[in-house]
Amino acid sequence: MFRNQYDTDVTTWSPAGRLFQVEYAMEAVKQGSAAIGLRSKTHVVLACVNKANSELSSHQKKIFKVDDHIGVAISGLTADGRVLSRYMRSECINYSYTYESPLPVGRLVVQLADKAQVCTQRSWKRPYGVGLLVGGLDESGAHLYYNCPSGNYFEYQAFAIGSRSQAAKTYLERRFENFKDSSRDELIKDALIATRETLQGEKLTSSICTIAILGVGEPFHILDRETVQKLIDEFEIVKDDDVPVADQDVAPEQGDSAAPEPAAGTDTPDQGVAPMDI
């Protein structure tokens, strides 16, 4: 009935020094559809894959505006994600009421992580089952953080979470060094390509993804469907011109959607990686 005798309680250690409930919560993040974030010096782009629960339902919203200078993309339990977004909104609004200036992103992320950590240390609570990519802009520039259910948080140049996010990560790892000086449009393009990587051959359309951006002189906003579709069309055209110029290992992946994704994403599955490493 139980996976093992140490996983009935968040606060119970296994003899091997693991907290199974926390690890299960980390797994929940991987079950959700992918969410991607990347940043330049001045902009952060968040992207996510929209997956409907059934043929008859619409998909759930996975990217939330927290404030003009902060936005989140989530993967995992959407309901938990909404609770945490609401908390972040209220922290931001309280800070700007008191100080008439925007809450530094790093501080919000620490508060959020502390909130998640408490849940791993109280017997009557459960960890949040959601991973959050927090993008924000403050005095020190653009930032991207990943907050996970264990209460850990990390700052990234680019990151992807959720199902098949490894494919997107592989793409981002190959390209992230250029992101720092990317223009906002290049960043969006990379976000779209990284999103496509997670689709495993399914055609990328504006109905299957959401893109949001924030940056210097550009408050957080979610791009509307038409804009996204236009961008997708645009770079799919560019892609053909690009092939000869682009580095060779990108080329095969840009094959038509009919050709399934090469093994890049699938041959390095998440299994075997201790969840707490993230």
Add this chain to the structure above:
Amino acid sequence: MSPADSNQANDLLCPEAPIQRTQYPYVTGTSVVAIKYKDGILMVADLGGSYGSTLRYKSVERIKSIGKHSLLGASGEISDFQELLRNLDELILYDNMWDDGNALGPKEIHSYLTRVMYNRRNKFNPLWNSLVLGGVKNGQKYLGTVNMIGVTFEDDHVTTGFGNHLARPILRDEWHENLTFEEGVKLLEKCMRVLLYRDRSAVNKLQIAKITEEGVTISQPYSLKTFWNYSAFENPTSGAEGSW
């Protein structure tokens, strides 16, 4: 008189007694004058503390630095100012403890003070002060004021109390954006001299504080040269005979 009435002294201790508020201040400081100048902010205040109209204390420092980027000057109830300083000390400490390179600037502190002052007045228990907040952060000069009911504004030069009537007009005439440090000090001393002559709570012992991108310096207390033998001072009522 019934026996119950004779317990009036105990009323303060019994829970049904009405809550007491500060109806008026006890020990007060007089004007603060502050201006923007070329490199930052200059602020001046004397060290007098009045007990009612008695000049009771003569070394009350009313200008303090708040964190690295701000300078706070206060007139009004000294004890309320001290309470505020303790609050701000904790606020700055907490801010530093993040240790993340972010720090509250003058704009943030001023906004915070506004919230505190207005909140207290809404409890009908105001902090009996007029505050001046100046500072420099990221090359931006900031100068603003808040009073005991939460009214707030920013300007190139601000004053509190009597300074509003006696110093502000001088500043309006003579202030300009490119004042050097020396010119700024001279202008503030001119204001303080007028206040010293005409404000009965002012004392001739004052401090000038400077805040720039480099940091805060608050001068040692010093006195202004005065000349009391103007003919108008010798018989002040000669031109306006009253009934006595």
